[in-house]
Amino acid sequence: xxxxxxxxxxxxxxxxxxxxxxxxxxxxxxxxxxxxxxxxxxxxxxxxxxxxxxxxxxxxxxxxxxxxxxxxxxxxxxxxxxxxxxxxxxxxxxxxxxxxxxxxxxxxxxxxxxxxxxxxxxxxxxxxxxxxxxxxxxxxxxxxxxxxxxxxxxxxxxxxxxxxxxxxxxxxxxxxxxxxxxxxxxxxxxxxxxxxxxxxxxxxxxxxxxxxxxxxxxx
Amino acid sequence: xxxxxxxxxxxxxxxxxxxxxxxxxxxxxxxxxxxxxxxxxxxxxxxxxxxxxxxxxxxxxxxxxxxxxxxxxxxxxxxxxxxxxxxxxxxxxxxxxxxxxxxxxxxxxxxxxxxxxxxxxxxxxxxxxxxxxxxxxxxxxxxxxxxxxxxxxxxxxxxxxxxxxxxxxxxxxxxxxxxxxxxxxxx
Ligand SMILES: [Zn+2]
Numbered sequence: 028x029x030x031x032x033x034x035x036x037x038x039x040x041x042x043x044x045x046x047x048x049x050x051x052x053x054x055x056x057x058x059x060x061x062x063x064x065x066x067x068x069x070x071x072x073x074x075x076x077x078x079x080x081x082x083x084x085x086x087x088x089x090x091x092x093x094x095x096x097x098x099x100x101x102x103x104x105x106x107x108x109x110x111x112x113x114x115x116x117x118x119x120x121x122x123x124x125x126x127x128x129x130x131x132x133x134x135x136x137x138x139x140x141x142x143x144x145x146x147x148x149x150x151x152x153x154x155x156x157x158x159x160x161x162x163x164x165x166x167x168x169x170x171x172x173x174x175x176x177x178x179x180x181x182x183x184x185x186x187x188x189x190x191x192x193x194x195x196x197x198x199x200x201x202x203x204x205x206x207x208x209x210x211x212x213x214x215x216x217x218x219x220x221x222x223x224x225x226x227x228x229x230x231x232x233x234x235x236x237x238x239x240x241x242x243x244x245x246x
Numbered sequence: 247x248x249x250x251x252x253x254x255x256x257x258x259x260x261x262x263x264x265x266x267x268x269x270x271x272x273x274x275x276x277x278x279x280x281x282x283x284x285x286x287x288x289x290x291x292x293x294x295x296x297x298x299x300x301x302x303x304x305x306x307x308x309x310x311x312x313x314x315x316x317x318x319x320x321x322x323x324x325x326x327x328x329x330x331x332x333x334x335x336x337x338x339x340x341x342x343x344x345x346x347x348x349x350x351x352x353x354x355x356x357x358x359x360x361x362x363x364x365x366x367x368x369x370x371x372x373x374x375x376x377x378x379x380x381x382x383x384x385x386x387x388x389x390x391x392x393x394x395x396x397x398x399x400x401x402x403x404x405x406x407x408x409x410x411x412x413x414x415x416x417x418x419x420x421x422x423x424x425x426x427x428x429x430x431x432x433x
Contacts, residue, residue, distance in 0.1 A: 040418050061425070068424050071370050072393030075378075077295040077304075084294075084308050085286050088315045089279060097277045098322045193422065197415060204411025224409035231412055 032058055033192065039065060040196050041203065161222050168229040175236035182239055194239050201232045271331040274322045282315060289332060292395045293339050299378070299390050300343035301350070303361045310346050314339040333404040336397075340387065340405070370428070377427040385420035392417050 030038075030051045035058050038048035052059050183198075185191045208225045262269065265284060273281035290311060297307035317338050325334060378386055387406065391397040392413075399417075403410040 036422060039421075061429075064425055064428060065421065067370060068374065068421050068428070069393050071374050072389065073396070074371055075299070075375060075390075075394045076292075076396075077298040077307075078291060079294070079304060081290075081294065081308055084290070084311065085283065088286065088312050089283070091312065091316055092279060092282060092319050095316070095319055098275055098319060193419075196422075197419065200415040200418060201411065204409065204414070207411065208409070224411070227409045228411055231409075231415075 035061055036192065037196050037199065040200050158222075161226075165225065165229065168226070168233065172229065172233055172236065175233065175240065179236050179239045190242070194235065197235055198232065201228055201235065204228050205232070267330045267332060268327065271322070271325060271327060274318070274331065275325070277319075282319065285318075285331070285335065286315070289335060292397075293336070296336070296390055296395055297339060297343050298361075299386075299394065300340070301346045306346055306350070310339060310342040313342045313346075317342065329404045333401060336391075336401075336405045337407075373428050373431055374424065377424050377431070380427060381420055381423055384416050385423060388413055388416040389420040389424070 030044075030047045032051075032055060034044065035048055035051070038044035039062075048058075048062075052062055179194075182188075183191050183195055205225065205228045208221055208228060212221050212225060265273070265281070270281050270284060274285070293311045293314065294304075294307050297310045298304055301307055301310055314335060318335055321338075325331070329337075378389065381389065384406075388402055391402045391405070392399065397405075399410050399413045402413045406413065408416075
């Protein structure tokens, strides 16, 4: 691919393109100016941190907090070890009573999955059933996105349009984030946080594509 | 670490020199004001600056920081620890800033004047400050948190409850928009 001035912004978003961009910068004063401004926005941004002395601020906050009733969950009996000791004894008793049943349950397939992934005890992980649901939703998202992508293609193909270029860059960024998250998920497909992140990225991509299409209708 | 169990709850108990986030959260839940003071020491500089950029002046910025601490104190009992305490306090601060802006709008017929720098030696700084005002809310927030206050994308993502990739993408949009505005204003 021949690197052109219009490719600079894309290179700023996708680091893999930077080596080509640097070659181009050597010969193009205009892009050098743009690139310098891009970096200056960050360095000047740091100078916008606003620092001033507020000697009365903490004393005021402290006074205000002192006037407040105790935080609601700061249980008065928190520090009373006797209650905790009794609770622990009761829990251990109940645990011992239930142990034989739990051991039986662990041999069922769902329990095996839950057991190996942290399952029911750990809300950071999905059960096999929940994972299947998530994957169905993901497939639906992908179908919707494929359809929208096809519809948005003519609008995005307009090389002369700055709006189209902006959207293309945004979609590239989203695609790269989606690819990262999916590859992380390959190693940890039960992870709720990663699945949520992936769903959010799909949602964002879907919204972006819808935005492109509705903008098209408005214009 | 050993907590001094049995002391009155609001009596300052010792905090370790570098308490972890969950230790701080636990002590905040117990109403230990030393824990709040530690939170203040850790985050107030960035909280004040972020609030300043969102509400537009130092006095209101200090008020929102104060308000944020009060809200943390009142709500800490329901803090489940799904995010870190620092993340949570910034999220509350941002909400306080938007409350404060709404109040400013209600009280004044004309928009409140913002304290903008006017250093003739730093035209880019002035231009950037003005351009920031014109960004949309999410772009401005991410730019302020990442570039101005030095938070990481992982932290911003947790504060705004979006994926890390979204935080990166909003920062990119923000910088592209700022570059466009700065280029236009200089021609
Ligand atoms: Zn060029």
